Amino acid sequence: MSLSLSPRPLLLGALLVATSLIAATAVAEEPRSRLDVQAEARLDVTPDRATLSARLWERTPAIARRDDTTSDPDALREARDRLETRAATLIGTLEEAGLERETISAGSLNVQPEYLPDARRDDGEHEALTRTRLERPFRIEVEDLARLPVLLDALTEAGVDALDGVTYDLADRDAASDEALVKALERARHKAELMADTLGVSLGPVVGVSENRSPVFQPRMMAMSADAREGAPQAEYRPGTISIEAGVSVSWEIEPRP
CATH class of the missing domain: 3.30.110.170 (Protein of unknown function (DUF541), domain 1)
Known part of the structure; x- marks a missing residue:
């Protein structure tokens, strides 16, 4: 005795399963x-905390401008010696004010020519003059802002040529x-x-x-000039x-x- 099944019920069942899977996938992929x-x-x-920026500089005497040189070698050496002496004095003054040496950073020596307006000589002729400027920048790290006025006083007393300002920061x-x-x-x-x-x-x-x-x-x-404290010994510095x-x-x- 043999039993045969019609393929139509099997095909219908497969279609129903596939339809159910497609519907479930569509529901799963529906955006929330x-x-x-x-x-x-x-x-x-x-x-x-804060960082103070200052500069020292020295200049050689002005001389007549020539094509081969802008300064006298001896005058250049003397200007550098004066600058290094002032730099050492500045560092010593800051240390006396209570700063650690590692909080004082002295930048590289910068040398640049300066060209002056033509000068009138005794004979009435104009003469082009030039000189050399030697500069050393300094950065001072301040971790106690209450001591900032004292350190600014120390910089001023040390004769810095420029106070470029105070940069306030966070530790x-x-x-x-x-x-x-x-x-x-x-x-x-x-x-x-x-x-x-x-x-x-x-x-x-x-x-x-x-x-x-x-x-x-x-x-x-906060910008300031080298004479910012003149006439105001009790000035306050508010970091904001x-x-x-x-x-x-x-x-x-x-x-x-x-």
Whole structure:
């Protein structure tokens, strides 16, 4: 006795299974509703350290401009000796004011010609003059801002030719940048919860997050001149605050509330 099955029921069953799989896949791939939020935050931080920038320079006597030289070798050597003597005196003055030697950085010697306006000689003729300027820059790291006025006094008393300014900074920049980023994320969460409550939906898991603006740290510069303290022995130096800004984009899944 033989039993034969019609292929039609088998084909119908296969089609039903395939249709069910396609429908399930379509449901699984259906995009979820989401809420996208952008937020920014600014953190104002009080500096806790500073850098003083100053310069010393010496000049050779002016001489008639020639094609082969711009200064007398002996005058150049004497100017350099004077500059090095003043530099040593400056470092000693700062150490007496309580600074450690490693916090004082003396830059490389810079030598450059200076061309002066033509001078009138006794015979009425004009003569082109030139001289050489030798310069040494200094950077002083200050970790106790309360001592800043004393150090500025020491620089002035040491006879610096230029005070280029004070740059205020933070000892731990990373911690401040992290705090700014956390504030931006908290702001994004607050905005998302406010929008969800207003729209009557519930926040699901976070499905995406990115930085729109990485925390940017810019030290604060305060310019001044070498005579900034003349006539104001009790002047105060207020560092103000340094602003750090951060921005983020965050996405949440959302669904209607029951």
